Amino acid sequence: MDKRYDRILGCLVSAAIGDAMGCPLETRPVYLIKKDFGHGDFVYDYMTPLDDSIAKGMPRAAVTDDFSISYISAIYFLRDNGRITKENSTEAILKWKNGDDTKIFYEKYGGPSTRKSIAKIEGTPYDKSRDYLFCENKTATNGAGMKAWIVGLFNQGNIDKAIDDALVMCHISHDNPIALSGGTAVAAAVAAAFCNNATMDSVLEAGLYGARIGYEKALNIAKPSAGASVEKRMELAISIGRKYSDDFEGCITEMTDLIGTGLNANEAVPSAFGYAATDSSIMRTIYLAINSGNDCDTTAIMAASIVGSLRGANEIENIEYHINTLQETNKWIDFRKMANMIYDSTC
């Protein structure tokens, strides 16, 4: 198989596996994932969501807002021959919100930043009571990172362009430098996985570079915000991932205790890189991320997209099981068709 195609397919399928496996476990702490899902052990497969979670009522192996918004965005980028613009990113987000296949994801999972930005675009009422504030720290969320991995596939090997395109795509919904820094880190890492002789170390370096440059550039375009640094926490998370690379439970404990996998970009994004830094197989990386709980579907999609791009579809164990399971539940997904289209539009 062509290596570039293998990487594109690997990224897409891994991302969807991470999102769909993380989905039912989202919001729980680690010990309750073990208790309520794993019969005392960790979870290694798709579960059916419980009624006390955000995913209540969704079937087993359904993806969330994370994968669906990324996939729809890719369709709109492809229509413009792979260019990423404010216009096609906006069209994609509206199609995602209103389209029959994906509107359930907006209704169920749409976060505060995404909802507010769509209301602004569509001209519907939204809460303006805090618009006078100099800083809006609540918008420093991981919603840019959760979808910016797709930007890496359209900028294979071009790290700087991936950063700029991630800012274009994500600024519509995330007007916050910390959130955008999370997005540019992930986009840069996926782009770097396509470089000749890419290794996990070079991908992590690109991620750190993406977080730093993305933050600096975002300071000029986004509303100010205070909060912990995505880049500095990534450094700590990567050191944890390397130190605990052979200790599955120790890695999860240390990562969730010190870095966290929550809604904020300065938690989920660094942890995703920390798990990637274990340099594990694609599935082990995904298992580390989903069993972390909290916003684990987002942590998992980011970690999986990075490792999936670097290692390729060939290294996903039982890939046919995953593709069949995911496409059966999420009828609008066609991994190979999407991978082919991205392959043809990029080179």
Added chain:
Amino acid sequence: MPSVEEKILNALLAAATGDAMGAVTEQRSTDHIIQRFNGYVTDLIPPPDDNLAHGNPAGLVTDDFSIAYYSAEDILSAGSRPTKELAEKSLIRWFGHPEYTRYIGPTTKKAISALMHEEKQVERTNILEIIEDQLLCNNSRATNGAGMKAGIIGLLNPGNVDRAIDEAIIFCTPTHNNTIALSAGCAIAAATAAAMSPGATYNDTIEAGIYGAAEGYRKALTTAAPVAGGNVEKKIKLAVKIGAEYRNQFDKAMRAISEIIGGGLFAYEAIPAVFGHIAACEGRIKDSVLMGVNGGDDTDTVACMTGYITGALSNSENFPDCYIEKIDKVNNFNLRAMAEKIANYIKEVE
């Protein structure tokens, strides 16, 4: 050596000062603070017009110190140990003061509205709130609002760290009944209680804070709602390590703690930051509190909590006495009388 009453007054002054100064810097980052105020904020000045405190006079505290003050009044006049009922009564009384309620956090707001509607089902219209209500783990509630007010419980328990932990749980449960928020509240109560011991060092307060976070979490696991989030105990240790690495290097320590630990709304950011600042400044009142004021994000809460602990420690110069008059005047407080009453309460109420 300072008397018990002097230690209490020092704690109240430093906590109220940290809160009132932080009201000015809240939400901004360190760089934004330097830009807007031409340097660090080190005095009681009026707030800017683009943060939550806009329009308030210099020296007005926020929800942080005011909830604790009103709660202390009710506990002192009842002359009993803190109870859930007293805590609820104080919350409702506090809610009648719009100058403070504008700051109300998401967790406290939800609790008070439930208290005031007396179990009546409030119909929800916001989709995000409807989704939150169905969750076993509402992780957005793992906030610093227990820590922000639990310092007062430490003052009522000088040297008695274990009772401070138990009473912090009782006191904070009406608003912050989740494992992480309570763990953080217990850390601040325990550290303040330890600081009240004669001859205590700043290291004693850090150790008590770590113990309080661990014990508080362990106890809350059996009574409080589960949430996912950072580990307060381990993050305190990390913050202290960073603070000690840059000991007496104000700028470097403050920035490293803000970048890695954070100083935000979550209990596992703001509370560990407090201990990082104390370690960096060796517990000196003014340096530690000013690190909170200028570290960025939820500065009023960080600085207020630091004020209780370092003020009670009383091992260094405090903010000037004229601040007491300023703070009393704009807030309609009487900090000296409060300190005297708490000192008497300590002697009389077992």
